Amino acid sequence: MLQVHSIETLGTHEGPGIRLVVFMQGCNFRCLYCHNPDTRPHKGGKQMKSEEILNMLEKSRPYFKNIGGLTVSGGESLLQRQELADLFTKAKKAGFNTTLDTNGSILDEDSKKLLEVTDLVLLDVKHIDPVWHMKVTNASNEPVLQFAKYLENIGKPMWLRYVLVPGYTNQQEFLEKWGAYFKNYQNIKRVEILPFHKYGFYKYKELGIENPLEDCPVPTQEQIKEAENIFKKYFKSVYIR
Ligand code: SF4
Known part of the structure; x- marks a missing residue:
């Protein structure tokens, strides 16, 4: 059985074309900017x-x-990789493209089995610096980088994604490092910058939990452009979402 938070029937942002997007319940990260805190428990x-x-x-x-x-x-x-391997196997058999949106934190035999039936991975690498990654997500970026490396080794197509948050993830030096780190990965089909937004902030109030970025501004057009220009030095396809 899959533990599902919600389903979007005509999603346009989570992979190529129009998608059925299934949001799973449960998360092992605690990103400061999370706009879906209700999916975390x-x-x-x-x-x-x-x-x-x-x-x-x-x-x-x-x-x-x-x-x-x-x-x-x-x-x-x-977190539900065994059950998802079953779903993706059946979906592929029926001729559907399968895309996995993940924080890349677990690489074991079950994850590898799931990747065998995954056509595309949307991988969030939330910070290249280990200390900042810990600050931003409350988790290490080491497994995430290992996961990315594994995808490269097996030639699995991926879109790399980066949430741009002023004061937390937009340091020029680290954007350069992030780009330099991945620039030779042949499996990266595109890089997406996701400017931090506040659309899901009402959920913190509803859940009665503290919102650590309540007062954080959203990035300015200049900050977004600056990140885009840095990434464009390293990657051919950079999109702002
Ligand atoms: S933004 Fe972070 S905490 Fe929120 S669901 Fe995604 S990985 Fe989990």
């Missing part, structure tokens, strides 16, 4: 069988037009 959401999601996929098939498909996002998808 391991309990909650609803239990679903792979077959129920496959039925939804079938209904959406006409919208996919050969490039869309299924994206699993979070929370953190890898």
